Amino acid sequence: MIELRREGDVTVVSLVEKRLDATLAPRFRSDVVGLVNDGASKLVLDLSQVQFMDSSGLGALVSVLKAVGGRGSVVVCGLSSSVQQLFRLTRMDKVFSIAPDVAGALAVAQG
Amino acid sequence: MTGRPSLPSGEQGVQPGHRLAHFLVPSRLEEIADLAGAIRAFLETKATPDQVDAVELGISEAFNNIVLHGRPGAKAGISCSFDQHNSSLLIEIEDQGQPIPEDRLAAAGPHVFDFDETDLASIPEGGMGLAILKMAFDRVSYQTIDGVNRLTLEKRVGQLP
Numbered sequence: 001m002i003e004l005r006r007e008g009d010v011t012v013v014s015l016v017e018k019r020l021d022a023t024l025a026p027r028f029r030s031d032v033v034g035l036v037n038d039g040a041s042k043l044v045l046d047l048s049q050v051q052f053m054d055s056s057g058l059g060a061l062v063s064v065l066k067a068v069g070g071r072g073s074v075v076v077c078g079l080s081s082s083v084q085q086l087f088r089l090t091r092m093d094k095v096f097s098i099a100p101d102v103a104g105a106l107a108v109a110q111g
Numbered sequence: 112m113t114g115r116p117s118l119p120s121g122e123q124g125v126q127p128g129h130r131l132a133h134f135l136v137p138s139r140l141e142e143i144a145d146l147a148g149a150i151r152a153f154l155e156t157k158a159t160p161d162q163v164d165a166v167e168l169g170i171s172e173a174f175n176n177i178v179l180h181g182r183p184g185a186k187a188g189i190s191c192s193f194d195q196h197n198s199s200l201l202i203e204i205e206d207q208g209q210p211i212p213e214d215r216l217a218a219a220g221p222h223v224f225d226f227d228e229t230d231l232a233s234i235p236e237g238g239m240g241l242a243i244l245k246m247a248f249d250r251v252s253y254q255t256i257d258g259v260n261r262l263t264l265e266k267r268v269g270q271l272p
Contacts, residue, residue: 018144019144021140021143021144021171022140022171022175022178022179023140023141023143023144052147052168052171054168054172054175054243055172055237055240056175056240058239059236059237059239062234062235062236063236065231065234066231066232066234066236069231081160082167082168085161085164085165086243089224089243089246090239091224095228095234
């Protein structure tokens with residue numbers, strides 16, 4: 001479901017699914033919060049393959065953000081138009097750092 | 112969708128006031144992806160991409176709520192039908208699980224997202240589904256009659272072809 005790579009002190013998490021919904025969100029939350037609990041504090045969440053997200057997926061992202069807390073950073077990138085619409089609708093675009101792609105996200109996370 | 116002859120069922124037509132399409136799916140979370148794909152294909156020529164996204168989102172939230180909270184049982188079906196009236200799509204979702212408590216549906220709304228974005232603790236991790244459902248449509252109504260829950264959703268889409 002996810003692929004991981006390290007770029008310096010940043011962990012890039014790529015979700016290799018078309019949907020982050022109630023079916024997959026619990027496992028995504030558990031896996032990524034597990035990374036945070038294991039010490040990852042700077043995360044880039046690459047959602048470029050995700051075409052659809054519901055409130056469960058959004059809640060999982062918030063859980064990751066809360067797990068990191070003030071100890072690091074979370075940058076999301078590659079948002080499809082429907083995911084961008086969900087972020088705007090729920091004001092999560094005011095909460096998350098958002099970059100167009102992984103390169104942009106890494107620049108924010110490392111900055 | 113092979114092997115699921117009820118998804119989507121036929122009943123295609125364009126007469127105003129008549130049912131345009133009907134989908135019947137088992138009450139399992141895993142079914143929503145196929146249902147969403149069928150709905151997207153059906154709506155492709157009937158609404159703008161943003162409107163299609165909103166309908167998919169709202170129906171997904173409704174479906175999740177039925178499966179996770181209504182718990183009608185995996186073998187029970189969830190019915191989703193589309194009609195048109197003037198410039199609106201009318202969507203009816205029916206199930207026979209536990210109904211949504213009236214106060215929960217009434218209380219859901221955009222205020223769920225009136226959080227302080229600088230206060231991490233105030234940002235919701237859950238409880239967003241019904242609010243998103245109501246925000247995705249122009250009108251939402253709900254009733255339970257003889258054990259059947261009927262969620263009626265209206266989306267204004269402009270003049271349909």
